[in-house]
Amino acid sequence: MRNIIKTNLVPKGICLNFFGLFLTRDKSWIDKYIVNHERIHTAQQKEMLWIPFYIAYIIEWLFKLLKYRNSHRAYMDISFEREAYTHGHDLTYLTHRKHFAQWRR
Ligand SMILES: [Zn+2]
Secondary structure (H helix, E strand, C coil): CCCEEECCCCCCCCEEEECCEEEECCHHHCCHHHHHHHHHHHHHHHHCCCHHHHHHHHHHHHHHHHHHCCHHHHHHCCHHHHHHHHHCCCCCHHHHCCCCHHHCC
8 A cells, every 4th residue: 555654753553644654663463454444544634634533532531640640541532543443444335434433323
């Protein structure tokens, strides 16, 4: 995939979605499910007009960090991540995803 960028700027084992570019230190672990997870984030970013996504993401993570006092648990409970992890293995998900699905239950 053209939008997966190999860079040492990202910690090992992380894939960071930067405005639709997937930044990773090592491409070898990136499979179709990781790509789908990141594509879900790209859909979230587009409908939030990009920058507000990142602001909302960080604010939500900080609130969850205060709540749980555990960075991984806070990360996993961010609404954007919950949606991406819940549907990352459904490769057809983006064809029927509803707008702002991260906030629907
Ligand atoms: Zn994610």
